[in-house]
Amino acid sequence: MGACILASSQRQFARIGDSSEKTTLAREYEFSSYTVVLLGNFNPQIFSPAWFEKYELLTEDEGASAAVQIIMPEVAQFTAGGFSIFVDRERFSASAVTSAVGIKDLVLKTFGDYLYHTPVHSLGINRDVHFKLPSQEVRMRLGRMLAPLAPWGEWGAEIEKGSGPTEGGMASITMKQVGIADRPKGYLQTTVQPSVKLPRPVGVYFQVNDHYEIEDRENLAGCEEILSLLEANFEHSIERAESIIDAVLKQVDG
């Protein structure tokens, strides 16, 4: 691991040793985030950096440096401690760029320890990434592979004639898996689009949406069932999202 350790910390970390058994490196995304979404009934007004700090869900430093966009009865939105929190009456969502496990812990502790009576019927474990491909040609190849023009007949042939800025093709494709064994109800869905966040037309955007629902919404008493699903599935869900994205990108970068 020596090569991966910060120079200033080498003395302290020297005992960790070598991890040369690791053969593959993770892909480097231009933008990426992890998001946990809960659907149910929420009271947005209680969600504030001060509330999270009071219950030690954020540290004092994190609470002090929070950036609040809005906190009202209908909606709350703020960023603190590397998390972006959004809440309205039907949705709670927490996202982070750097720490997947931090998001999982935050949601489990917030709702498991303090808001366990909140009725929550659905859970989303989402991975969003923007990846830079080597060139526009490679991106076009990926688009053509995922959505070939031939089945579109004459229109497909017309699209094929374009070049450069007039070159058309796939704008969005979504694949969905249903009937997954690890949940009462739900689906796994992946969307691929050209990225609008990268300045040159070489970016590709993936969103993997892993959706879980409880079986019986009628007798919903709290969020324990959904939190159990989050606790049991989070790591695997993120790993699966990475492998889906990797499988698609391998088609064009070998």
Next chain:
Amino acid sequence: MASTAAKEEYSSLSTSCSSPPESVSSVRDTPRARAFELLRRIQRVGPTSSERFEGVSHSSPELDTAAPSTRSQVASFTALQEWDGYVVSKGHHSFIGRLTDLTSKGAADAEEVEIPYEELSDTTGQDLEPGALFRWSIGYERAVGGQKTRVSRIVVRRLPRWRSSKISEAHSTAVRMQNSIDWR
């Protein structure tokens, strides 16, 4: 892939785990639509359809434009090496942790390491106690402008308390296991 990006499609697809996006007209009177209106007025910019109100996703360029100062300046983090660990003991300037290598799926608690408190934020360092769990990641952080920095990050786990129902469940499992042992 088309080089002309359809912004509306992008933002509507950042809906995370909800059902397929509703049409603008059908959600105009819902709490979400009202909340969206409030936020839009405060931000004074941006979206005009409620489908775009998924502010936490990176796929929502409108909200990035709306509130750049409140978004993290870190665009992505790529972990090269990760460990799960727990605090064994605390010293004046550092603590001793026992680590399990997640990257190479190493044996549990196989490594011991001394980590200086300067690797943690001030308040996190103060609160750390023996037994505390942490995730240590070393990797590349990419800034919104594209700059890449190698970083070491320690996240102290904030795990939920054990609930009495879970303890009872664990107790029942232990009793079941004990009873299933054939002592002969």
